[in-house]
Amino acid sequence: MTLFSLARKNIARNFSQYFLYIASMVFSIIIYFTFVTLKYSDTIAEQTASSQKLGSLMSGAAVILIFFVFIFIAYSNSFFMKKRKKEVALYALLGVRNRQIGFMLFFENLLLGLFSLVVGIVLGFLCSKGFMTILIHLMGYDVVAPFTFSAAAAMNTGIVFLVIFLVTSFQGYRLIYQFKLIDLFHASKKGEVAPKPSMIVAVLGVLLIVLGYWLAMQDLFTSKVWEKIGFLMTVLIILTTVIMGTFLLFHSVTGFVLAMIKKNEKWLWKGLHVITISQLLYRIRGNARTLTVIAVLSATTVTAGGAVYGLYYNTNDSAKTINPNTFMYQSTDAEMDKQVSAVLLNTKYDENIEALSITFHTKELNSPSTFDSSDKRSYTVIDEKTYNQLASLQHKEKLNIKDDHAVILDIGYDKRFSPIYTGKTITTGNGHPLTFQSFKMQTVLNAGTAGITVVVADDQYKVLQKDGEVLRYRVLGVEDASVDLSQKIANQLPEEALFSSGPQDYQTSLEGVGSLLFIGSFLGLVFLAATGSIIYFKVLTEAEEDKSQYNMLHKMGVSAKEMRKSIASQVFVIFVVPLVVGLLHSVVALKAFSSLLMIDLAKPVLLWMIAYTVIYGLYYFLTVASYNRIITLNNRTEG
Structure with a gap:
């Protein structure tokens, strides 16, 4: 042979x-x-x-x-x-x-x-x-x-x-x-030598994880720590402290917890609890490296997948925030509007509005955290009547603006970098002041065409007409709009019309985030399959070593039900502990990611975690079934 x-x-x-x-x-x-x-x-x-x-x-x-x-x-x-x-x-x-x-x-x-x-x-x-x-x-x-x-x-x-x-x-x-x-x-x-739990090592492990979490929760742009240490070094420190802390967590912290449980003698001597706890003390401490790998892989998979799915989940809302109107462009003549109208179908609303483009002195808006430190900025200005007209069409709340005051519509507002608008005054080149009574993180004009918009009282708008350039915009709400329709309209307009399309922007975002979600999901499934397989191989290797022990219990008269219960408990802890630690790591990472991008990821991340846990749980049931089969067959063979 x-x-x-x-x-x-x-x-x-x-x-x-x-x-x-x-x-x-x-x-x-x-x-x-x-x-x-x-x-x-x-x-x-x-x-x-x-x-x-x-x-x-x-x-x-x-x-x-x-x-x-x-x-x-x-x-x-x-x-x-x-x-x-x-x-x-x-x-x-x-x-x-x-x-x-x-x-x-x-x-x-x-x-x-x-x-x-x-x-x-x-x-x-x-x-x-x-x-x-x-x-x-x-x-x-x-x-x-x-x-x-x-x-x-x-x-x-x-x-x-x-x-x-x-x-x-x-x-x-x-x-x-x-x-x-x-x-x-x-x-x-x-097997791996099961080290004795050390209080110093346990405390060090917890402190390292806490340090990593604290650094991760610091704001990337405003934190003095990130600024002094540097981006790459801080990320490296976070990864190092969390991974080392996780290893020490499995090495000693869990040992202390199990040792404390073992002291409860009344509970310990019921059924096979003493065997279950004794074996877990070895399994977790002795396999600290493997469990650390599982926890880190779980955290990586859930964090990456949750972040991408969160972006995908919010794509539609983000596109609508940027483009509250289906289409919008700057209209310069009637012939241009006529050509666009020729390709339009199922229009919900079609409004021609007037706006002003004004350059303001904005010294009061500047602050040390503001990226743009120039004293002049250009804004699109509309009157209260125009805003409320469009707000009604878009099902938004109307405004009531005081004289000599204004409301600024800044969809990109970020308290870390954006100016403190409320109560601040800006001035036109001719000396007309405007004081912001409030700001809104929404707009009624497409941001790609109009940029940041300022809404003023109707009488104030008439005064400001002398301070800026008069612009005319056409805003359109269209039923069942498509990218093809968007392209047809774009073909009728010159580049200087600043045409913005909700369907086109949404499609572009969906392409990028959708491809990332596809890649992230399938890579995540590979990581999950490997993670479950690693635990499966590890536990079944130990099952081969435990055959003689369970055979001895079998000969002593311990029921198969009690042995299955003991096996299920041991495997459950081996599976759940690294999963819980990994999910906790990912929650902190995703919280930091959510704060960085100023978006709510709670619902999509929860859905992603549930999906991950369900698939991960299938490996648990498969492992328990295989473990029981090994022990049962051995007991039948050995008698």
Whole structure:
């Protein structure tokens, strides 16, 4: 029997144990193949105006995926090697040379990789239509994607993953030379040394996490800490303190918590609680590195996905804030309006309004935190009657403005940088003052055409007509407006008309954020699959070590129900603790992100966290079922 055939038979015999590992690799290959296919897709290039940018995003995502998959495969291999060291030792005892054993392990891993690669590319091709349709839908287009097979994408995927599998296969080959025979026989009994909990280490871990959280919650633009340390250094400090703190949390803090629970003797000696707590003390402290990786991966996945989904969720509201009117442009003659009217359909409202473009002296508005420190700024000025007319059409609250006062409409208002408007006075070049009675973070004119708008009383507007240039705008509310209609109108207008289109701006935003959501979601699913797989492999490796203990309990008369309950409790803690820590990290990160962009991410982030937790929970149930199956089969065999 050749080494190659022996490797093939070993894979067939242990296929059920390799299944989740293969499934994770196949899923990673499907996603990578999809990204590369979309990069070369003519359908995407035809539909999107930003196809070149999308191709760059796909390439960047593919690189991240390659890096992550390589680490995941290498990490998973270490678990399988630990589990099979006793089997390798038996080959050595039978006289098989290290070189031959190494080649057998090399072929096994390479065969698994090739099988995963073929299945991944085939399934990637079959799923490509669905994935492409999802991307096109997220980007706001109503197009059915065709089945496409890209030979370039298949070759790219094949080369990349063959290199990864060759490197990891060589890792398995080299591993056989790094252990003595006695080490191989006792490998399954060797775990990470469970350190004793230290109060100093526990306090240090908590303080490091608190420090990282505190730095993350400081405002990026106004914080003295960020200013003194620098952006990159501060980010590095946050990542370092949170990751180190998380490791120390699992290393000692959880040990203290479990030790305190163990002191409750009345509860401890009920059922198998004493065994559950004792094993958890080892599992959590002894596997601090693995649990830290899980927590950090969970935090990264939820933070990135939640942030992008939050932006996507708010795209429509943001577009409506910037463009309260479907279309708007500066009208200079009747012929221009006539040409636009010729292509319009289903108009809700069509208003021609007058406005003023005035340059004001704005010295009072300047402050140390204001980016624009000039003493003069130009604003679009409209009267109260015009504002209320448009506000009524847009279902907004009307204004009541005092004489010699004004209300400024600044949709980009940010208290960190924007002027303190209320109570401040600006003056025209002819000396007419205006005092702001309030400001609003909304507008009735499209910001792309009118910019920041100032609303004054009707009588005051007549006085200001001598201080600025009179402008005429046409504002349109259109039912079922589309990008095509927007393009038709744009073709009728010169560039100086400053045409702004709600549908076009919304579509542009949706393209960018939709593609990010697509990439982030599928990368997140890969990370989630790998995260669940890592815990699965780790727990089942420990299940093999625990077989004798549970068999002893079985012989002592402990019921299968009690053993299943103990197993479920242990695995639950191993799954939930890093998940909770990861979600807590992501909540802080997303809170900081939300404050930075001044948008409400609560609802989309909560939905994203629930979705992540549900899928993550499926791995828990799968792991518990597999653990119970191992113990049950062993008890039946051993009696």
